[in-house]
Amino acid sequence: MAGLMVCALIAGWTATPAAGAPTVASVAPASGNIAGGTPLTIRGSGFLPGASVKVGNVSCTQVKVLPDSIVLCVTGPRAAGPVSVTVFNSASDSSATNSLFTYGSRKELTKTTKADFEAPGCAMTNVVSTGLDSTLRWLDWSPTTGGGMGAGTYYYVVTALTAAGETQRSVESPPTTVAGAKNAVRLAWTAVSGALGYRIYRTTSSGTYASPSLVAALDSCGYTDIAGSPSTGAPPASSTASGDAYLARGQAPGSSFSAGPNTTGNVGAEGCSLQRPDGKFLIIHANATVTTSIYDPVANTMSAGPNLTGNAQEGAQALKRPDGRFLVVHGNATTGTSIYDPVAGTMSAGPTTTGAGDKGGLSLKRPDGKFLIVHANGTTTTSIYDPVANTMVAGPTTASSVGDGAFGIPRPDGTFLIVHGSGGVSGATSVYDPVANTMSVGPTVPYALAKGAHALQRPDGRWLIVCGKNSTNTALYDPVANTMASGPATTAIVNGGALSIQRADGTFLIVHGKSTTASSIYDPVANTMSAGPTLPNAVDKGGHVLQRPDGRYLVVNGASGNKTTLYDAGWTRTGSYISEKLRPGDIQRWNTCSWVRDLDDTLIVRIRTAASSAGLDAAAWRTVANGGEIAATDGETWLQVGADFARCIPKASGALEDVYGNWRFEFRRWPTPDLLSFTASYTDTALVTGVGPASPPAGSLSLAQGAPNPFRTSTLIRFGVTVSTDLTLEVFSVTGQKVATLAGGWHAAGSYALRWDGHDLRDRRTPPGVYLYLLRAGDVRLARKLVLIQ
Numbered sequence: 131m132a133g134l135m136v137c138a139l140i141a142g143w144t145a146t147p148a149a150g151a152p153t154v155a156s157v158a159p160a161s162g163n164i165a166g167g168t169p170l171t172i173r174g175s176g177f178l179p180g181a182s183v184k185v186g187n188v189s190c191t192q193v194k195v196l197p198d199s200i201v202l203c204v205t206g207p208r209a210a211g212p213v214s215v216t217v218f219n220s221a222s223d224s225s226a227t228n229s230l231f232t233y234g235s236r237k238e239l240t241k242t243t244k245a246d247f248e249a250p251g252c253a254m255t256n257v258v259s260t261g262l263d264s265t266l267r268w269l270d271w272s273p274t275t276g277g278g279m280g281a282g283t284y285y286y287v288v289t290a291l292t293a294a295g296e297t298q299r300s301v302e303s304p305p306t307t308v309a310g311a312k313n314a315v316r317l318a319w320t321a322v323s324g325a326l327g328y329r330i331y332r333t334t335s336s337g338t339y340a341s342p343s344l345v346a347a348l349d350s351c352g353y354t355d356i357a358g359s360p361s362t363g364a365p366p367a368s369s370t371a372s373g374d375a376y377l378a379r380g381q382a383p384g385s386s387f388s389a390g391p392n393t394t395g396n397v398g399a400e401g402c403s404l405q406r407p408d409g410k411f412l413i414i415h416a417n418a419t420v421t422t423s424i425y426d427p428v429a430n431t432m433s434a435g436p437n438l439t440g441n442a443q444e445g446a447q448a449l450k451r452p453d454g455r456f457l458v459v460h461g462n463a464t465t466g467t468s469i470y471d472p473v474a475g476t477m478s479a480g481p482t483t484t485g486a487g488d489k490g491g492l493s494l495k496r497p498d499g500k501f502l503i504v505h506a507n508g509t510t511t512t513s514i515y516d517p518v519a520n521t522m523v524a525g526p527t528t529a530s531s532v533g534d535g536a537f538g539i540p541r542p543d544g545t546f547l548i549v550h551g552s553g554g555v556s557g558a559t560s561v562y563d564p565v566a567n568t569m570s571v572g573p574t575v576p577y578a579l580a581k582g583a584h585a586l587q588r589p590d591g592r593w594l595i596v597c598g599k600n601s602t603n604t605a606l607y608d609p610v611a612n613t614m615a616s617g618p619a620t621t622a623i624v625n626g627g628a629l630s631i632q633r634a635d636g637t638f639l640i641v642h643g644k645s646t647t648a649s650s651i652y653d654p655v656a657n658t659m660s661a662g663p664t665l666p667n668a669v670d671k672g673g674h675v676l677q678r679p680d681g682r683y684l685v686v687n688g689a690s691g692n693k694t695t696l697y698d699a700g701w702t703r704t705g706s707y708i709s710e711k712l713r714p715g716d717i718q719r720w721n722t723c724s725w726v727r728d729l730d731d732t733l734i735v736r737i738r739t740a741a742s743s744a745g746l747d748a749a750a751w752r753t754v755a756n757g758g759e760i761a762a763t764d765g766e767t768w769l770q771v772g773a774d775f776a777r778c779i780p781k782a783s784g785a786l787e788d789v790y791g792n793w794r795f796e797f798r799r800w801p802t803p804d805l806l807s808f809t810a811s812y813t814d815t816a817l818v819t820g821v822g823p824a825s826p827p828a829g830s831l832s833l834a835q836g837a838p839n840p841f842r843t844s845t846l847i848r849f850g851v852t853v854s855t856d857l858t859l860e861v862f863s864v865t866g867q868k869v870a871t872l873a874g875g876w877h878a879a880g881s882y883a884l885r886w887d888g889h890d891l892r893d894r895r896t897p898p899g900v901y902l903y904l905l906r907a908g909d910v911r912l913a914r915k916l917v918l919i920q
Contacts, residue, residue: 152176152217154225159724159757160882161232161875162809166207167240169726169807170215170231171756175199175452176497178219185231186213192726192807202726204240204807208233212880232878239714240809283307287331287339296329302336383633383700386663390684390694394434395421398690400446400491401672402791404456406472408895411676411790414458416442417690427678430696439479440466444534445491449501450787451517454843463488463507469520473842474920484524485511490536490551492793496564497544506532508553514567528553529560529571535583535598537793538562541609542591547572549595552580561612573614577603581671582628582643586795588654589636593794596640600625606657621661622648627673627688629792634700638795639663645670645689667693676790677701709771709808711743717767717812720760721856722875725773725808735773735808739766746770755891758871759858760810771808811875827853833905833912836886840917844887847872849905849912854878857907861886861916869896872903888918 155174162168170190172183176199183190183203190203201217212229286303289296331343398417403425405411412435413423420442422435438458445461454473457480460466464487467480483503490506493515502525503513510532512525528548535551544565550558557579559572575595582598591610594617597603601624604617625644630652632638639662640650646669649662665685672688681701687693723737738749739762746768754760760769786794830852836845849859859873869890873882886903890896898920905912 151223152178152181152219152225154215154217154228154230156885157215157230159722159875160230160873161234161877162205163238163811164208164210164233165238166205167238167809168205169240169724169809170203170205171726172201172203172215172217173199174201174217174225175499176219176225177201177217180219182218184216184218186211186233187216194726204726205231210234210878212878232880234878237714237716237813238809238811239712240807281308282334285333285336289329289331291328305336383635383637383639384663384698387665387685388696389666390696391425391430391432392692393423393425393686393694394432394692395419395423396690396692397686397688398670398672399443400461400489400791401686401688402446402448402674402789403676403686404448404450404458404470404472405676405788405790407454408472409679411684412456412470412472413676413686414438414442414446414448416446416461416672418443418462425676425684427680427684436470436475436477438468439477440464440468443488445488445506447487447491447493447503447791447793448789449493449495449515449517450789452499453517456789457501457515457517459483459487459491459493459503461487461489461491481515481520481522483513483515483522485509485513489534490532490553492536492538492548494538494540494546494548494562494564498564502546502562502564504528504532504536504538504548506534506536506551506553508533526562526567526569528562528569530555530558534581535579537584539585539593539607539609539794541612547607547609547612549575549579549583549585551583552578552599573607573612575605575607575614576616577601577605581626582624584628584630584792584794586630586632586638586640586652590654594638594652594654596620596624596628596630598624598626598628598643600644618652618657618659620652621650621659622646626671627669627792629669629673629675629685630795631675631683631685631697631699632795639697639699641665641669641673641675641685643669643671643673665695667691667695669695674790674792711746712769712771712810713743713767714812719764719813720762720766720769721811721813722757723754723760723771723808723810724757733773735771737772738770739763740768741765743768753891755871757874758891759874769810771810830855831857831905831907831910831912833903833914835914836903836916839915840919841888842919844885845916846883846885847903848881848883850881851877851879851907855907857905859884859903859905862902862904863899869901886916 153174153176154172158171177195179195181195181201183193183201185205186208188206188208190205192204194202196202210233212232214227215230216225218224283305285305288300290298329344331339333339333343393413395415396417397415401414401416403411403413409427411425413425415421418441420437420440424433424435438460440460441462442460443462446459448456448458450456456470458468458470465482468477469480470477483505485505486507487505488507492504494502496502501515503515505511508531510527510530513522514525515522530550531553532550533553537549539547541547546562548560548562557575557577559575560569561572562569577597578599579597580599583596585593585595587593593607595605595607597605602619604620606615606617620640622642623644624642627643628641630638630640638652640652642648647665651660651662667687668689669687670689673686675683675685677683682696682698685695685697687695720739725735735754736751737754737760738746738751739760740746740749751772832850834848836847839845855877856875857877860868861870861872862868870886872884872886888896896918898918901916901918902913903916
């Protein structure tokens with residue numbers, strides 16, 4: 131979630147957490163109401179599933195642990211003043227004391243857009259009333275393609291699906307007339323208690339529902355267009371059908387591939403890709419060369435990248451450091467590494483591993499932030515890499531030698547299963563305990579493994595191990611019971627370069643490798659294999675897959691060639707939400723808006739304000755940052771909040787964060803909705819007419835120069851207020867365009883510090899140049915300059 135703006139109160143004392151304990155780095159927003167109900171986004175490290183949160187020693191609700199070291203929660207009530215935000219993995223394993231949040235007396239209006247967050251196996255639970263509006267909304271919609279509707283008059287009926295079947299229906303909607311393409315059609319209905327989903331029927335003749343009329347379905351996993359309509363198309367007869375439902379439109383996985391752009395050099399051996407903050411990818415060729423390519427997924431083009439400091443070949447791999455740089459292990463039977471700076475676009479020499487890496491090399495991220503690097507190369511040796519100190523020390527030895535086809539699997543207890551590949555003992559594994567830093571013998575895979583071996587995670591938590599070694603063998607690994615069993619055979623033999631792609635329908639596409647174009651479709655629920663689509667080019671050693679921001683995948687074919695292939699796995703989903711019209715009875719002025727969200731690729735929240743309910747319909751929507759100012763003018767006491775999202779499958783975490791290879795493929799879900807709740811703060815006391823909040827006394831504000839300056843990745847800005855006041859801190863370009871809102875709203879007297887990472891209101895990296903940051907409180911203004919460099 132690039133571009134997160136955080137304001138942290140510095141007063142108070144800090145204790146040191148125990149080693150491996152969670153760490154809280156930032157909280158947004160930095161202040162909230164004494165009545166509670168403020169949605170928080172907490173960033174840090176070491177957060178484990180099931181963690182709890184206390185703010186000012188008061189337990190938070192709606193706690194949700196997300197990938198990328200983020201926790202979402204909602205505050206409880208507490209007296210005014212600065213307090214500590216503490217994350218607990220257990221009763222004795224907690225983050226250090228801090229003063230990152232301040233309770234104030236400003237009033238807040240909180241709305242929960244979905245009562246439940248997730249259900250096992252699916253992201254959305256039953257659609258229920260939550261006190262918000264009853265609006266489903268979608269754009270450019272048609273019965274089967276999602277395109278524009280033809281001009282005409284349409285009638286709608288909505289039915290509810292319950293455990294007893296499709297038993298309840300709404301009355302027919304009033305006629306809706308549209309003029310052609312690019313239409314927004316909005317339906318609203320009252321929720322049915324216990325409904326498992328809804329169906330939408332459409333007709334151009336009132337009271338007549340001839341085929342095809344079933345046009346859409348909203349079930350427990352979201353919205354899907356109905357491609358095959360029923361023969362009759364008539365909805366069942368029954369009563370009325372409330373409340374909030376998110377409309378999420380996805381698409382079916384592709385049945386074919388298309389050619390992608392050629393890399394600037396041949397890819398072989400253990401090629402892999404690294405995703406940069408600007409969305410582009412560095413592709414490491416690993417064909418006994420130092421060369422790389424830069425892939426632009428928007429333009430779908432390749433250009434030459436920086437050279438590694440040594441040749442990469444068998445055993446090449448990469449891991450992401452906490453400073454955003456990547457360590458690239460060269461493999462090639464050497465101890466060499468490179469450090470890639472994705473912002474500067476440069477390579478430098480990294481520390482040498484304590485043993486030569488080669489075929490089967492892999493990395494595992496430990497809870498303390500260090501990495502275990504398994505050298506493989508037919509040996510048992512490992513290194514421990516400290517990404518902060520940038521040093522290597524010898525690690526524990528595996529239970530037996532590790533070779534081609536090795537990979538690691540994380541287990542729920544925090545340990546890792548290391549599958550040795552062709553290391554010497556057929557099917558051998560080790561269990562690595564990252565806390566004790568020890569190895570023990572693991573369960574035996576029932577088949578031999580070698581080139582092409584990898585693992586994919588099923589939704590039930592078990593792993594399908596594709597054994598490779600020129601065979602069709604697979605095995606099922608249960609990480610809880612720590613046992614192995616035989617799995618279904620692939621539809622053709624699997625060997626070097628094999629990889630898997632998770633598809634939006636819950637299945638996996640397994641590309642066989644071995645210089646072939648064949649693939650299999652694995653259904654993890656039925657545990658069956660079927661033939662998949664044929665690739666336009668063969669995949670072999672060095673083959674791997676990277677995930678584009680638009681949800682499609684680029685398969686780098688390897689095989690010592692420069693071919694790539696594009697595949698659409700259906701991971702594109704769009705949707706939107708609009709609140710009802712909001713106006714508390716005691717409001718004088720709207721102040722800030724913040725929200726709790728799930729991770730996604732694009733979430734745009736917009737607001738509009740007006741002096742009357744009717745005025746909202748004509749008011750223009752404007753984008754607001756999380757925790758940003760609503761910026762209503764005098765007399766605008768009505769508010770409406772809307773959200774639009776577009777996302778593909780979430781990225782992997784841990785050692786696989788922004789690193790794409792062909793080692794293991796973790797099961798990932800895309801949760802719905804994205805916007806879980808939002809809070810709008812407001813003032814209920816009279817303000818100075820026409821000028822907004824009263825100005826603080828002259829000299830009551832202080833603003834320090836950001837450090838470092840110039841800066842490349844981020845800069846720290848400190849400011850202070852001697853009296854409690856409303857203030858904003860914003861970043862502007864030299865042309866006067868607002869780039870970012872760093873802080874806003876009521877701030878108690880004190881010293882504050884925040885960090886700007888050079889991203890704008892849309893979380894996009896801003897171009898190098900001169901920027902102004904402006905601190906405002908009433909008529910008092912302070913400004914300074916920052917220089918962002920490449």
